[in-house]
Amino acid sequence: MKYSIFNLVKNSLxxxxxxxxxxxxxxxxxxxxxxxVGGGGHGxxxxxxxxxxxxxxxxxxLEKGWIGGGxxxxxxxxxxxxxxxxxxxxxxxxxxxxxxGLSSELNFNVMFSQRGLYxxxxxxxxxxxxxxxxxxxxxxxxxxxxxxxxQVAKQIxxxxxxxxxxxxxxxxxxxxxxxxxDAVAWGYARAxxxxxxxxxxxxxxxxxxxxxxxxxxxxxxxxxxxxxKVGLVPAGHSSVLANMAGFNLPINSVPLQxxxxxxxxxxxxxxxxxxxxxxxxxxxxxxELVVGAGSDSYNSYSQRGSFDMIEHMMxxxxxxxxxxxxxxMLRSWGGIVDVTPDRSPIIGKTxxxxxxxNCGWGTGGFKATPxxxxxxxxxxxRGEPTDISGPFSLERHFSGxxxxxxxAAAVAH
Ligand SMILES: Cc1cc2nc3c(=O)[nH]c(=O)nc-3n(C[C@H](O)[C@H](O)[C@H](O)COP(=O)(O)OP(=O)(O)OC[C@H]3O[C@@H](n4cnc5c(N)ncnc54)[C@H](O)[C@@H]3O)c2cc1C
Numbered sequence: 001m002k003y004s005i006f007n008l009v010k011n012s013l014x015x016x017x018x019x020x021x022x023x024x025x026x027x028x029x030x031x032x033x034x035x036x037v038g039g040g041g042h043g044x045x046x047x048x049x050x051x052x053x054x055x056x057x058x059x060x061x062l063e064k065g066w067i068g069g070g071x072x073x074x075x076x077x078x079x080x081x082x083x084x085x086x087x088x089x090x091x092x093x094x095x096x097x098x099x100x101g102l103s104s105e106l107n108f109n110v111m112f113s114q115r116g117l118y119x120x121x122x123x124x125x126x127x128x129x130x131x132x133x134x135x136x137x138x139x140x141x142x143x144x145x146x147x148x149x150x151q152v153a154k155q156i157x158x159x160x161x162x163x164x165x166x167x168x169x170x171x172x173x174x175x176x177x178x179x180x181x182d183a184v185a186w187g188y189a190r191a192x193x194x195x196x197x198x199x200x201x202x203x204x205x206x207x208x209x210x211x212x213x214x215x216x217x218x219x220x221x222x223x224x225x226x227x228x229k230v231g232l233v234p235a236g237h238s239s240v241l242a243n244m245a246g247f248n249l250p251i252n253s254v255p256l257q258x259x260x261x262x263x264x265x266x267x268x269x270x271x272x273x274x275x276x277x278x279x280x281x282x283x284x285x286x287x288e289l290v291v292g293a294g295s296d297s298y299n300s301y302s303q304r305g306s307f308d309m310i311e312h313m314m315x316x317x318x319x320x321x322x323x324x325x326x327x328x329m330l331r332s333w334g335g336i337v338d339v340t341p342d343r344s345p346i347i348g349k350t351x352x353x354x355x356x357x358n359c360g361w362g363t364g365g366f367k368a369t370p371x372x373x374x375x376x377x378x379x380x381x382r383g384e385p386t387d388i389s390g391p392f393s394l395e396r397h398f399s400g401x402x403x404x405x406x407x408a409a410a411v412a413h
Contacts, residue, residue: 003107022186023193028200031226032060034380035218036233037205037241039063040072041181042358042365043233044188044199045373046380048106051195053374054381059197061189062220064204068185071235072366074303074335076258076292078271078280079367080117080176082137082144087391087403088344089140094388095371096175102370108187110179111285117176117271118147118156120320121168126276130171137173145172158267164319165277178271178282184369205234208245214353215245229354231380236301236336238346238359247351249359250397251338256295256363257305259313259332261324263287277316288330291317295337295363305334337362342402347376348385348393356380357394 001007001020011019034050036043039061050056061067079099081092103109121127130146137144147170153161161167189199200222207219208230217226232241242249264287273280281291293313296305310332318325340346340360345368347358358376361368375389385393391403 022190023199025201026198028060028062028203028220028222028225029198030224031058032198032228033058034229034231035059035225035227036061036231037218038070038233038235039067039185039189039199039201040070040233040235041068041184041188041369042072042235042361042372042376043231044185044192045369046231046233046358046376047197048188048192048195049374049377050381051192051197054377056381057196059192060225061192061197061199062203062205062218063199063201064221066201067189067199068182071335071337072185072369073182074258074333075181075366076280076282076290077178077181077366078117078176078273078282078364079112079179080173081142081367082119082133082171082173082176083405084133084136085403085405086140088405089137089142090388091371091375091392092368093140093142094374095368098370098374099179102184102187106187106191108183108190110183110187112177112179113285114175114177115270115282116172116174117273118152119171120152120272120274121170122165122274122276123168127168130169134171143173143175145174147172156270156272158321158323159272160320160322163322165274165316176271181366188373205241205244208241208352208355210245210352210355215355229380230356231376232350232355232357232359233376235338235359235361235365238338238357242350242357245350245352245355249346249357249394250341251360252299253301253336253338254295254298255300255302255305255334256292256337257309257332257334258290258292259310260284260288260290260330261327262330264289264327267323272320274316274320277320279313279316279320281317281321289324289327295339301336303334303336305332339363341397341406342404343406344403345372345392346394347372347389348379348395350394354383
């Protein structure tokens, strides 16, 4: 059923009791052409584009929990494309272009809000970093503005520009912003299912069967399944899945947490990030301040972070915005992020034939969701990388052709 004002009025007559289910819970079939492991935004999006743009008919998405219950539903929803390197600019800008039409493409409001994002600079060195990145963005056709202190003070009136962390300026991307994370998973799930994709929740992949170097099947908590191709998109557990197929990934899995305040009236109409003092904040449509920081410094598969990180993000927040100091914090949560040495993702082939992987998005993959899913679908379908996904191969960690975004953005969201 198409979501429209007409159907909204029609369903109001029956007190909204007769809406169709957005997606169903089919049984696992014994065989699929393509199985996507991981029902986050990237996995569901991949299935959607495989069905829609490449006409693949027999696809399943296997999710060990509930769709969107991984990092897709746990992140702080920052979307931007002002990365340093050309390869990253191409990937993340492809995503922003798709974000702009995503609600109408999926017939599902993902609440994409291009409210602008300010990367604050607190020192001469920070100013040099944002200038370098800003000029690189100009060259790549990415909208960017380098602001001085007075411009920042005028545009963000509650920001303390003369405090313990003096503000020298900022890099502004006006096309950047936020979206409703759950809606992205739900929108892709609904659209994929309408194209015949089986979305199977509570179905954990426990083994990967390889014969003569080619993937041939999966062992799951709901039984065995034969496959022609598999796309692994299991953020937080990429190394675990890779080990099942007999290879290793250059990945560290670490907790990353975020928190929200009690809801307040609109006070912040943009996204603020400070890489050097390690905090970022935006205000959700419900009124809560959504706050995040860097990841924990130890490896873990627990979906919760350590207490000192909470203190670490609150201290600079109140220095930058003294007006927030008496707000109560409502809740905090964590996710597990897979971090590569160069802080760029891995999208492409694996040592096993017809087994592809999309992982390593670390602390910043939500923004890439449509772009990543789109290029990964093409990579899986053709069996070869695309122009955009090519530089993000697993192979780069052996050849040395890294896409080093680590130094360019200490907080890589
Ligand atoms: C606190 C926090 C804040 C963040 N903030 C931002 C931000 O502001 N902006 C940004 O761009 N990014 C941010 N990120 C990163 C972003 O959330 C992720 O990079 C992105 O959501 C990854 O999406 P995904 O679809 O690949 O993964 P997920 O949504 O995690 O999906 C992977 C799925 O795979 C499933 N899975 C794992 N193992 C198996 C198995 N064996 N069998 C079946 N299923 C399996 C998991 O259950 C999970 O649902 C943040 C992350 C966190 C944790």
